Amino acid sequence: MESKPGLWMFPSSCPHLHRTPSCRRLIIRPTAPSASLYVASLIAARINAFSPTAERPFVLGLPTGSSPLLIYKYLVAFHREGKLSFKHVITFNMDEYIGIPRDHPQSYHTFMYTHLFSHIDILPENAHLLDPSAADLEAEAERYEAAIAAAGGIRLFLAGVGADGHIAFNEPGSSLSSRTRVKTLANDTIVDNARFFDGDVDSVPKTALTVGVGTIMDAKEVVVIATGSNKARAVRDGIEGSIGHLCTISALQMHRNAIVVVDEEATAELRVKTVKYFKQIEEAAEKMPGDHHRLGKGLEAKL
Ligand SMILES: N[C@@H]1[C@@H](O)[C@H](O)[C@@H](COP(=O)(O)O)O[C@@H]1O
Numbered sequence: 001m002e003s004k005p006g007l008w009m010f011p012s013s014c015p016h017l018h019r020t021p022s023c024r025r026l027i028i029r030p031t032a033p034s035a036s037l038y039v040a041s042l043i044a045a046r047i048n049a050f051s052p053t054a055e056r057p058f059v060l061g062l063p064t065g066s067s068p069l070l071i072y073k074y075l076v077a078f079h080r081e082g083k084l085s086f087k088h089v090i091t092f093n094m095d096e097y098i099g100i101p102r103d104h105p106q107s108y109h110t111f112m113y114t115h116l117f118s119h120i121d122i123l124p125e126n127a128h129l130l131d132p133s134a135a136d137l138e139a140e141a142e143r144y145e146a147a148i149a150a151a152g153g154i155r156l157f158l159a160g161v162g163a164d165g166h167i168a169f170n171e172p173g174s175s176l177s178s179r180t181r182v183k184t185l186a187n188d189t190i191v192d193n194a195r196f197f198d199g200d201v202d203s204v205p206k207t208a209l210t211v212g213v214g215t216i217m218d219a220k221e222v223v224v225i226a227t228g229s230n231k232a233r234a235v236r237d238g239i240e241g242s243i244g245h246l247c248t249i250s251a252l253q254m255h256r257n258a259i260v261v262v263d264e265e266a267t268a269e270l271r272v273k274t275v276k277y278f279k280q281i282e283e284a285a286e287k288m289p290g291d292h293h294r295l296g297k298g299l300e301a302k303l
Contacts, residue, residue: 026239026278027261032227033070035263039158039225040074042259044084046156046221052088057126059090059148061157061216062116063168064108067225068160069115076119086122090151092144094159094168095210098132098182106196130180130209141180141209148215157219161226164188165234165247169210176243176251178212213251222258224249229265236269 029035043060052058062068078084093108102109109129117127128147134140148154159167164186170178171186185193190204197203216222226235238249239260252258267275 025259025281026274027259027282028264028267028275028279029261030264032263032265035225035227035261036068036070037074039223039261040071040078042223043071043075043156043158044078047084047086047089050155054088057088057090057151059092059151059153059155061154061159061211061219062091062093062112063158063160064093064095064111065160067227068158071158071225072116076116079120086120086126089122090126091122091128092148092151092154092211093129094157094216095208096130096132097205098137098207098209099205100132102131102133132209137182137209141182144180144209144211145215154215154219156221156223157216159216159222159224159249161224161231161234161238161249162189163192163230163234165237165249167213167216167224167249167251169208170213170248172246172248174213174245174248176245176248177214177217179214180209180211183208183210213248217251217255220257222252222255224252224258224260225262226260226266227263229268231262231266232268232270235260235262235266240270240274 027035027038029038047058047060050058075084079086093112096108097106100107104110112127112129117124128144130144131140134143161167162171164172166172166174166186166189169183169185169189171183171189174183184207185205190206191201193204194201224238234247234249237247238252241247241250243250243253249260252260
């Protein structure tokens with residue numbers, strides 16, 4: 001029998017393939033905009049299918065960075081077109097820098113309001129972010145975990161991935177069962193993120209509050225977006241590599257309901273066989289499109 005890479009594989013006869021787009025798998029889209037539209041459409045479809053109410057809100061985990069930018073644009077567009085409401089959505093952001101104020105242009109708080117929260121109907125009290133100004137950061141981390149639990153747990157966690165395969169700020173070497181805590185950033189991450197601080201490595205905070213790998217693994221569904229050739233190594237290690245703490249996104253191989261959505265460029269380091277296999281699965285799924293496909297039709301050209 002042909003060997004198949006990793007736990008991400010499942011037989012093309014898997015009945016779930018035809019029922020839900022959220023079987024554990026890799027989705028390959030030609031470009032970053034089409035990958036982002038896929039993810040935004042999936043999130044919108046999940047929220048709408050859930051029909052959230054004040055008593056039964058949809059709980060969404062969110063990332064920052066350049067990767068989710070287009071996804072947020074699409075979500076805002078869906079909202080403006082009356083296709084999506086965040087009125088009964090509760091969000092939890094995955095991380096926040098320590099050492100810069102909330103209103104700093106590069107804080108994740110500012111990022112979220114600039115790119116998403118100010119443009120949708122989310123209630124401010126429902127948009128949760130870690131507070132790095134808390135006097136006791138350990139207590140703040142515990143408070144955050146408790147708030148997630150009190151909200152009923154995260155239904156869908158959207159994530160990006162660092163070039164070295166880290167998820168949130170769970171840098172290489174993080175425990176795969178870690179919870180929300182303070183993390184010292186890896187040098188690679190600091191250098192990478194200097195692009196947001198006018199290229200000045202010294203201005204990048206050296207520590208952050210971040211949800212743990214375990215916190216993300218507890219979500220009912222995890223969706224990762226990875227686009228561009230600088231994510232190719234992370235995608236390869238996360239999908240074809242073994243599960244290990246040096247590439248924390250690889251923990252998702254153990255998640256029952258996780259999807260990695262990539263563009264062609266991000267597949268550059270994958271084996272041809274792996275790419276072919278997942279494309280074949282996707283072709284089969286597309287013959288039975290779910291509503292997340294229809295929802296996004298036409299938007300890509302407009303944005
Ligand atoms: N903590 C964030 C991650 O959540 C993000 O996924 C990563 C990649 O960022 P980008 O999408 O800008 O490449 O950067 C930071 O490390």
